[in-house]
Structures are given as structure tokens and as C-alpha cells.
Amino acid sequence: MVEPGALSDEMLAADAPDDEVRPDDRIDDERHDRENRLKPEYVREVREALEAGDKGAVYDLVEPLHPADIADLIELVGSDERELFAAAITDLMSVDVIAELNDHVRELMMEALEPEAVAAITEQLETDDAVQLLEDLDEEDQQAIIAELEPETAEAVNSALAYPEETAGRLMNRHAMAVPEHLTVGDLIDYLRENGDLTHDFFEVFVVDEQHHPVGTCALNWVLTSPRSVKLTDVMKRDQTLIPVTMDQEEVALMFQKYALISAAVVDDSGRLVGQITVDDIVHIISEEAGEDALLLSGAGDGDINEPIREAYSSRVRWLVANLGTAVVASAIIAFFGAAIEQLVALAVLMPIVASIGGNAGTQTMAVAVRAIATNQLTRANTWRIVWRELRVAVLNGATVAVLIGMAAGAMFGWQMGVVIALAMVINIAVSGLAGVLVPVMFERMGQDPAVASSVFVTMITDSMGFFAFLGLAVAAGLAPLS
Amino acid sequence: MVEPGALSDEMLAADAPDDEVRPDDRIDDERHDRENRLKPEYVREVREALEAGDKGAVYDLVEPLHPADIADLIELVGSDERELFAAAITDLMSVDVIAELNDHVRELMMEALEPEAVAAITEQLETDDAVQLLEDLDEEDQQAIIAELEPETAEAVNSALAYPEETAGRLMNRHAMAVPEHLTVGDLIDYLRENGDLTHDFFEVFVVDEQHHPVGTCALNWVLTSPRSVKLTDVMKRDQTLIPVTMDQEEVALMFQKYALISAAVVDDSGRLVGQITVDDIVHIISEEAGEDALLLSGAGDGDINEPIREAYSSRVRWLVANLGTAVVASAIIAFFGAAIEQLVALAVLMPIVASIGGNAGTQTMAVAVRAIATNQLTRANTWRIVWRELRVAVLNGATVAVLIGMAAGAMFGWQMGVVIALAMVINIAVSGLAGVLVPVMFERMGQDPAVASSVFVTMITDSMGFFAFLGLAVAAGLAPLS
Known part of the structure; x- marks a missing residue:
């Protein structure tokens, strides 16, 4: 008999019979792969039963799943099959399944239901889950559902919804002990x-x-x-x-x-x-x-694969149009040096390298700075130390890349071109490093989310500076005329 | 008297005297700002006392802090001040503080200590924290410390270290009830x-x-x-x-x-x-x-602001050099169209726009795909549905951006140029969308982390395709000669 208590080392060492192997009941079974994802063969089986209209078979296939896995399965079947699928497994569509569903998928499913049905589900949820269910719906749908709730639940939900979105008031459960x-x-x-x-x-x-x-x-x-x-x-x-x-x-x-x-x-x-x-x-x-x-x-907004295409399009295209603006600024700089490029087409060949590597260096620093700000590691108390740190890393990076590209360009287009591109590269990577940390810090101090707005500005700085430094130095070195 | 039990709505509604306001003891006090970060003025005060050599003042300032805040403070003071700081607050350097420290900072501090001192700290930690403390040290330092441990602790630590890094065996606590x-x-x-x-x-x-x-x-x-x-x-x-x-x-x-x-x-x-x-x-x-x-x-590797500069440099420069390779491929494509650019410098002015916006579109899709793979939302069971979804979003985005840039370029450089850039843009954004999802999926199937390797490939595809589609279409349309 095993005595109660923490496991002692002796117990751990004891050689229990290995023939009684009892594998974990969730991992690597007939429905899950080794990483605990539903197997494609299993999902296909469910979809085939669904297409064949065999509700009983669908039910039997889904019945052994954990609610969180049923939620995953609903997400995995296409949006056009979901209603049919939900109808086949009505009994299994517990509140736990609904609470586990992806926000977008849940929103679509709730919109397809009558307010009374959604209200019946809401009644069974904890306040925080109920709020999560209702908060993304249209104001009108929300009110229709709340009108169907028991007065007590309605009061709890309304008082939670009275707190601003994404605050503790929305997350909390009022049943504290x-x-x-x-x-x-x-x-x-x-x-x-x-x-x-x-x-x-x-x-x-x-x-x-x-x-x-x-x-x-x-x-x-x-x-x-x-x-x-x-x-x-x-x-x-x-x-x-x-x-x-x-x-x-x-x-x-x-x-x-x-x-x-x-x-x-x-x-x-x-x-x-x-x-x-x-x-x-x-x-x-x-x-x-x-x-x-x-x-x-990356400017992908919500970036959820379950987001409706219309929403994904509208959040991403806004970003692309903003970047179109910054690209046009970079183009204007190139146009300014048009005569030089006409005389020396090598400039056109090499200029994207300087801009591109500067952009990469800026993105690296920006990702580090944004993460450090998000985790409260980069604060007013150490900003200048971090800026100084990032500048040193950038100069080291810039020097290394400059030597490589300088030698290659020098070999192909003459040593002066090698020196010009190497210098431009050091300048651009150093500027990118500074911009990569200063731009997010600036947005954070202005009360903006640095992850949202920084990229466009950092890209504009690194692109423009890349073209300007390279073409400007080439003209200054007398490799090509300005006009 | 308040009865025990869950809070009833009446209790919540009851009007308790407001004059007894008792603010949270951690938020917005004299040491923390509203977001629970240590105030820069407070950190400065500590550093000034440290520079003045006033250990007593340092101790008094730090004493009221929670261990997690002491750990933050150690991270916020510069690396050159840390040893002095630790010496001033020896009594407060509890195991809780050490467990909360950033990995890099802790590693540096442990390396500065004698093995016996580190062993004494290790003895007081739970197995999982002890393992975390030791696992990043050099093999040699690790063995020296383990040699100083009590046999029981040494055995627990060794058996945890026997499991591969980043597995449950390293994370678990052997004291299960x-x-x-x-x-x-x-x-x-x-x-x-x-x-x-x-x-x-x-x-x-x-x-x-x-x-x-x-x-x-x-x-x-x-x-x-x-x-x-x-x-x-x-x-x-x-x-x-x-x-x-x-x-x-x-x-x-x-x-x-x-x-x-x-x-x-x-x-x-x-x-x-x-x-x-x-x-x-x-x-x-x-x-x-x-x-x-x-x-x-972004290729920033570990991306921790506490990472030593040497390590940050070496992880980032590798990435920049890899991207230098992809930039050179793009350059070769431009060089192939050198004669066309020489004849029509507008091509050099406009070509970075196509590549840059394609790059952005690819990054968006890639970020979405990588996140969906990481959260087990994008699996073998729905890959083709998601590829199809991303392609549709990409075509919508491409069409929108193409109309804008096509009209602008048409107005400036003639309608043929407008059509050429618009077509090139649609092609490049569609290709970017496909690459943004297919490349991470491919790496995942090959057992690689899609977040690590995808960017270089997606960037190469979007850059090269951008220049190739635009310059190739311009030549095909007869705007400029190939040679």
C-alpha cells in the first residue's frame, strides 16, 4: 500500500510492474497526434459523415472528445459546415465547448442563434465567460439577449459590461470566496x-x-x-x-x-x-x-485565421496603404538622384541592398524594444542605457555587414563603390538601430501601443536613409553626377 | 458583521463608508507608477545612494519591496553596478529574488559567486527553480556547484537535468501530493x-x-x-x-x-x-x-535586453548576413534588367515600391500563419482551407493597392507604366500571400520552428518576385528594351 504524502525518492525509484502501462488518455490516441492536435484523418472522417448526412455517426465520433477538443473541431471544419455540425452534436454543445471557442467562430455561431437560445447558454456561464460571449456582439443583439436573461444574471452582466473593455472588471468573477x-x-x-x-x-x-x-x-x-x-x-x-x-x-x-x-x-x-x-x-x-x-x-491586426475575410482585408490593407506612403517617400529620394542612376546603373542594382538590410536591422531592434516595453523591462529608468546598448550592437552589426558587402561590391564595381556602399551600410544600420528603439519608446510615452504604430515609421526611416546615404555618398564621391 | 460566503449582490450594492479609502498597497505608491513599474525617480535615488557608497540608505530604500520588485530593480541598475548593489542588500537577496531574476542577469550574478555560495542558494529552491538556476551555467561551473550540494538535492537536480532541456521533466516539481x-x-x-x-x-x-x-x-x-x-x-x-x-x-x-x-x-x-x-x-x-x-x-534571436552585447551581436548578425544573400539575389535580377533601367530611370524609381509592399504583405500573412501554427490552430486538417483564405485576402489587398499605385504612377509616367506597376503589384502580393503561409507550413512539416527560418525565404521570394514582375512586365510591354 502506498502511504499518503509527497512522493519520496524511494517510491520514485521503486520498480513497479511495467506490464501495467497505462498511457495518457489524451496524447497519441486514435484521435490526437503527438502534439495533441486532432488528427487530419479523424477530422476527415467527421466531415465525411457530416456530408453524408449521418448525424448519428458524427455524434458517435465526437462524443468521446473533451469540450476543448470539440471547440477545436468546430474551428477546423469549414465555416459553411459549422451550422450543420452544431446541429448534429446539439447535446454535446455544452457551455464549456462554447467558452473554449475562438472569439470569431463563437460570434458567428451566436449570431445564427435566436436571442432566447443565446440567453439560455449565457445563464449557465460564469459572469466572465458570459461577458466574453456577449461583448463582441452588436449592441442590438446584445440588448435582445440581455432582455431574455434572468434579472440577476442580467444585472451581473450589465454591471460587468459597464467596465471598459479589456479591464479587470470584465475579466473578474463576482463569486469571490x-x-x-x-x-x-x-x-x-x-x-x-x-x-x-x-x-x-x-x-x-x-x-x-x-x-x-x-x-x-x-x-x-x-x-x-x-x-x-x-x-x-x-x-x-x-x-x-x-x-x-x-x-x-x-x-x-x-x-x-x-x-x-x-x-x-x-x-x-x-x-x-x-x-x-x-x-x-x-x-x-x-x-x-x-x-x-x-x-x-507585421500590420496583420487581429491576425486570427478565423477572422472573417472582410475584416482581415480591411485591417491589413490599411497597413499596406500606409506603407505605400512610406515607399513613395523612398521613391522620391531615388527620383532626386535620377540623373546619377541614369549615368551609373550599378547604383540601381546596389541601392535596394542597403535599404533592405537596414530595414532588417531596424526590425530586429524594434522587436526587442517592443517586447521589452510590453514586459515592463524597458522603462523610463533604463531607457538611455538600452538605447546605448542597441546602438553598440547596431554598429557592430553594421561594421560586419559593411565589410562583406563592401568587398563584394568593390570587386564587381571598383573599390570606390565598395567604400561608398560600406559607409552607407554602417550609417543606415546605426540609424536603424537608434530608430528601432527610439520610435517604440516615443510611442509608448505618448500613450500609444508601440507594436501598432512603430513599424511604419521605422521602415520609412530605414528605407529613406538607405537610399539617401548610398546615393548621396556616391554623388559626393564623384561616382555619378547629381544632374 | 459580514457573513462568510460568496459576495451577494446586496453586499456589493451596500454603501460602505467611503472615507475609509484604502488604496492598493502596490499600485501608484511612492515607488511604483500606475502600471506597477518602479518609478525612475526611485531607481535614481537607489543608484545615487549606491554611488555615494551609502549601503545603509540603499538597504532602507529597497527593504519594503516585494522580491519580484527587487529582481526588477537589479535588472534596472546597470550591469557594472549590480555587484555593489547585491553586496549592499545581501540580507534581502532571498531565493525568491533570485528565482525572479532575468535568466541572463542571474547567470552573470551566479558566475560571479563561489560554487559554495550558489550551492547554498540552490539548497533552498524548489527543484524546478534550482534546475533553472543551474541549467544555463557552463558544464564545469554546474558540476562544481552540484558537488557542493547535499546528496539528496544533488540527486534531485541531476535527475531533472537528465531530461532534455525545455521538457516537462525540467519544469516539474517532484513534491506532488x-x-x-x-x-x-x-x-x-x-x-x-x-x-x-x-x-x-x-x-x-x-x-x-x-x-x-x-x-x-x-x-x-x-x-x-x-x-x-x-x-x-x-x-x-x-x-x-x-x-x-x-x-x-x-x-x-x-x-x-x-x-x-x-x-x-x-x-x-x-x-x-x-x-x-x-x-x-x-x-x-x-x-x-x-x-x-x-x-x-525579426531575426533578433533571444531578443532579451539583458542579453550580453556579444551574444546579441552574434545572433543578429547571422540573420543580417543571411538576408544579405537574399538581397544579392534581388540585385542580380535588377542587374539583368540593367539596360532597361538605363533607358528608363522611372523603373529604378518605382521598383522598390513593388518589392517593399509585397514584402509587407508577405510578412503579414507569415505572422498570422506562424501564430496559428504555434497555437495549434493551423494543422494538417485545415491547411488548404487556410491557404485558400490567405490567397483571397492577398488578392483583395493586391487589387486595392494596385489601383492606388497604378493611378499615381499612370499620372506621373504615362498610363502604360500605371498598368505595368498595377499588374506587378497584384502578382507580387498574391505570391507573397501564398509564400507567407506555405513557407511556414513547409518548415513546420519538416520539423523546423517556422518562426526561425521562414522570414529569410519569404523575403527573398517577395523581393525577387517584386523586381522580376515589375521589370519583366515593363520590358514585355515595350516600355524599355532588355538590352
Whole structure:
């Protein structure tokens, strides 16, 4: 018999019979590949059953899946098949499945349903999931659904929707486990047993004073390991991290990461407990906020493969048109040196190299700076140290690339051309390095998201400077005339 | 008096006296700004005290900080001041501070210490934090430190280090709370009370059979809300997610996100419980894995502002040199059309526009595809649907941009030039869209990280195709001769 308790090293070393191998029930089974994705063969089988109109077969195929996998499957089948698919597995379309769905897919599915049906789903969700379900819908649809809700749910949803988007107020769950200061461990356990039908998850108990101000936090494992007679105020941690209800979700995510929180009390302006945020509601925010920078920097907007084509087009084309503007500026610089290029076509051949490598160097520095700003590592307290650091890296990079391209161009077009392109390269990479860190810092200080706006400006600077430095130096060196 | 229990709406609505405002003790205090970053004035004060050699003042300034903030502060002061700073706050340099430090900064600080000192720190850490501390050090330093450890710690560290880097085995904590199947809720609570000195955090109890195979998971709040006589096997969740000890940390992070896990049992090849991973160890992995794509796509490597300059230089310059190769290919295409450019310098003026906008369009699609692959949204099951989707978005984008640039170029250089550049733009953006999704998919299928290698190829395709389509069409249209 195994004794309860932490696993000792002896237990780990013990040689249990290997014939009883019990593989993980999720990984590498007949439906999942080794990376826990649904196998294409399985998805194909479901789609074929769907096309054949065999609802029973579809149901049987899908029934063993975890809700999160059903959500994945709904995303994997094409948007034209989704309605049919949902109809075939109505019983399996639990609120857990709906909560796990990609925002865009969920929005489309909810729009296809009657308000009463959406309201029935909303009733079963926790406040934060209900808000997530409703917040992206049109104002009109939203109101129609809220009108169908029970008054209590409607009030909870309305009060959450009253907080600005992407704030703690939208994320929080109003069912925080709040207890008064005088309780003992025994009192708490008795209370929890009597009110046993608590369907809401909680990992910590918040101790509040008479004005509902949190005074400390008790992890459940402390409660379980303490004698009944101990007062909660003696085991609770007084040094707690409180989340203001209006805090931006990105900051909330950073707080959870920085202080390794499992849950946190949310407080209103007067410091009273109004709800809790648990870490499982935060992990997708952490992932989204960290992942969106790559998308924003590239100008892909929301960048979700489930986004309707119309929206993907409109967010991306805006960016391309903005870049068209910066490209035209670079073109104007080339046009200014038109006569030089006419005389020496080698300039036209080499000029994109200087601009292109400068652009790459700028993008590198910008990606580093944007990430450092997003993770609160680059702040007002160390800006100049980081600028200086990036400038040194840029000069080292510039010198290396300049030597390579200078020698190659020198061999092909004469040593003067080699010197001109090498110098232009050092200048452009140094400028790119500076722009790559200064532009995002500037946008951050102006209260803008540096990931959104920096790219266009950095690209314009690196392109224009690349053409200007190279063509200008070539003219200055007497390789070609200005007119 | 406030009754224990979940906050009711009445409580929330109740008008508690507002004069007792108790602001959050971490946000917007004298040391933090509104986004919970250390204020530059405060950091300056610390550095001035440090420069003045006033260790007492430094200590007093730092003493009220949370360990995570002390770690931030160490990162914010320059690398040349860190040793002095650490010496001034020796008492405050707790293991929590060291665990929170940036990898690069911690590595540098550990290298400056004697092996015995590092060993003393390692002794106090949980296995996963100890491994994190040691894994980046040189093999030699690592062995010197391990030699100084207690045999038990050394064995735990060695066995964790035996697992490949970035796997569950490195992340897990061997102190999982494992209990046998026959226990009741009361037995468990009694056991925990008797063994009350459990300093290890746990959020779930793992029920194991006689061979140490996990059979179910009990959340602590279920234990607390159930009567003493209930058997654990009656409250536990049997449908659990088990993490194979060799699973890649990126997959572990995706599992935690997908199934909203708070902790998970780690099992060896024969399915026996060997440890647990808790969500607080995963949040920084989620953030890192999601955030690194922006850095990798830009070729900035590790992209950490604390990375030594030498390392930042070597990872970035490799990328620039690779891009130099692709730029030279594009140059060769331009050189092929040298005679045409000599005759019509407008071609040199306009050609970078086509290449540049194509590059942007390719980067957008690539960022979307890389993110979708990383989050398991783009799989073999829907590749062709997504390729088709991206092609449609690209054609829409191409058509829009083509009309704009075609009209502008037509007005300046004649209608034929307008048609040529418009056509070239549509072709290049369509090709860029295809390359932006197909190249990352191809690398993923080859088992490569699509974020690392895709950019160079996509850039080469978009640049070359931009110049080739534009100059080739111009020659074909008879605007300029090929030779």
C-alpha cells in the first residue's frame, strides 16, 4: 500500500510492474497526434459523415472528445459546415465547448442563434465567460439577449459590461470566496461543508473586514494543513496583490506573472472586494498579449485565421496603404538622384541592398524594444542605457555587414563603390538601430501601443536613409553626377 | 458583521463608508507608477545612494519591496553596478529574488559567486527553480556547484537535468501530493494536519493506485466542501490530463491553456506519477513562447535586453548576413534588367515600391500563419482551407493597392507604366500571400520552428518576385528594351 504524502525518492525509484502501462488518455490516441492536435484523418472522417448526412455517426465520433477538443473541431471544419455540425452534436454543445471557442467562430455561431437560445447558454456561464460571449456582439443583439436573461444574471452582466473593455472588471468573477476576520479554520470548513453546492472554483479565500476591504488571503492548502482552532487571520498572507477593477487586462496579466499569483482579489475605487480573477482566466490573456505583438508589428491586426475575410482585408490593407506612403517617400529620394542612376546603373542594382538590410536591422531592434516595453523591462529608468546598448550592437552589426558587402561590391564595381556602399551600410544600420528603439519608446510615452504604430515609421526611416546615404555618398564621391 | 460566503449582490450594492479609502498597497505608491513599474525617480535615488557608497540608505530604500520588485530593480541598475548593489542588500537577496531574476542577469550574478555560495542558494529552491538556476551555467561551473550540494538535492537536480532541456521533466516539481485510493476526505485532512510543515504549494491532490499510476485528481476546494466520510475516489475527477515527462514545454503550455489546468500530474514512460507542474511555473513559459515569435520572425534571436552585447551581436548578425544573400539575389535580377533601367530611370524609381509592399504583405500573412501554427490552430486538417483564405485576402489587398499605385504612377509616367506597376503589384502580393503561409507550413512539416527560418525565404521570394514582375512586365510591354 502506498502511504499518503509527497512522493519520496524511494517510491520514485521503486520498480513497479511495467506490464501495467497505462498511457495518457489524451496524447497519441486514435484521435490526437503527438502534439495533441486532432488528427487530419479523424477530422476527415467527421466531415465525411457530416456530408453524408449521418448525424448519428458524427455524434458517435465526437462524443468521446473533451469540450476543448470539440471547440477545436468546430474551428477546423469549414465555416459553411459549422451550422450543420452544431446541429448534429446539439447535446454535446455544452457551455464549456462554447467558452473554449475562438472569439470569431463563437460570434458567428451566436449570431445564427435566436436571442432566447443565446440567453439560455449565457445563464449557465460564469459572469466572465458570459461577458466574453456577449461583448463582441452588436449592441442590438446584445440588448435582445440581455432582455431574455434572468434579472440577476442580467444585472451581473450589465454591471460587468459597464467596465471598459479589456479591464479587470470584465475579466473578474463576482463569486469571490469572502469571509470575515473572526473565523477559525474549523468555522470555515464547517461553513463550506454546509454550503457544499459551490460550483464555483476557488483556490484562495479572501478575508475581509467589516467594510469588505480585503485584509489577507488564505491559500486552501494552508487551510487544509492547519488545526481547526487556528484563526484565519493567523494563517493568511497579509501582503496581498489587489487588482483595481479598472486595471487594463495587460497589466493584470503582468501582475499575475510577476507575483506568481493563482488568484487575486479585485477591488473597487474605495478598496472593497468586488470579485476575483483566477489564473486560468489569465493564461489566455498572457498568451494573447504576448503573441499579438508579432501580429501588430507585421500590420496583420487581429491576425486570427478565423477572422472573417472582410475584416482581415480591411485591417491589413490599411497597413499596406500606409506603407505605400512610406515607399513613395523612398521613391522620391531615388527620383532626386535620377540623373546619377541614369549615368551609373550599378547604383540601381546596389541601392535596394542597403535599404533592405537596414530595414532588417531596424526590425530586429524594434522587436526587442517592443517586447521589452510590453514586459515592463524597458522603462523610463533604463531607457538611455538600452538605447546605448542597441546602438553598440547596431554598429557592430553594421561594421560586419559593411565589410562583406563592401568587398563584394568593390570587386564587381571598383573599390570606390565598395567604400561608398560600406559607409552607407554602417550609417543606415546605426540609424536603424537608434530608430528601432527610439520610435517604440516615443510611442509608448505618448500613450500609444508601440507594436501598432512603430513599424511604419521605422521602415520609412530605414528605407529613406538607405537610399539617401548610398546615393548621396556616391554623388559626393564623384561616382555619378547629381544632374 | 459580514457573513462568510460568496459576495451577494446586496453586499456589493451596500454603501460602505467611503472615507475609509484604502488604496492598493502596490499600485501608484511612492515607488511604483500606475502600471506597477518602479518609478525612475526611485531607481535614481537607489543608484545615487549606491554611488555615494551609502549601503545603509540603499538597504532602507529597497527593504519594503516585494522580491519580484527587487529582481526588477537589479535588472534596472546597470550591469557594472549590480555587484555593489547585491553586496549592499545581501540580507534581502532571498531565493525568491533570485528565482525572479532575468535568466541572463542571474547567470552573470551566479558566475560571479563561489560554487559554495550558489550551492547554498540552490539548497533552498524548489527543484524546478534550482534546475533553472543551474541549467544555463557552463558544464564545469554546474558540476562544481552540484558537488557542493547535499546528496539528496544533488540527486534531485541531476535527475531533472537528465531530461532534455525545455521538457516537462525540467519544469516539474517532484513534491506532488500523491495519496492512495482508499482515503476519505477526513483521512486526507488529518494526514495534512499531522504533516503540517508542508512548505510546498499544491492546488490539487493526485489519487494514485498501488503502482503509482494517477487515477484521478481532487481540487482542494472539493475536499473542503465535502463531508469527512466521503471517499476521495467519489469526489475526484477521473478524466485528467497527464503530462509525459518528456513533453516539450511549449506543448505543456498549450495543454494548460487548452484544458484550463491549475496543476497537472507528470508521468514517466510507464505511466507512474513522478511530479507535478503548477500553473505558476507555466505562465512565464506561455508568455515566453508566445512572445518569442515576434523576436524570431525579426531575426533578433533571444531578443532579451539583458542579453550580453556579444551574444546579441552574434545572433543578429547571422540573420543580417543571411538576408544579405537574399538581397544579392534581388540585385542580380535588377542587374539583368540593367539596360532597361538605363533607358528608363522611372523603373529604378518605382521598383522598390513593388518589392517593399509585397514584402509587407508577405510578412503579414507569415505572422498570422506562424501564430496559428504555434497555437495549434493551423494543422494538417485545415491547411488548404487556410491557404485558400490567405490567397483571397492577398488578392483583395493586391487589387486595392494596385489601383492606388497604378493611378499615381499612370499620372506621373504615362498610363502604360500605371498598368505595368498595377499588374506587378497584384502578382507580387498574391505570391507573397501564398509564400507567407506555405513557407511556414513547409518548415513546420519538416520539423523546423517556422518562426526561425521562414522570414529569410519569404523575403527573398517577395523581393525577387517584386523586381522580376515589375521589370519583366515593363520590358514585355515595350516600355524599355532588355538590352
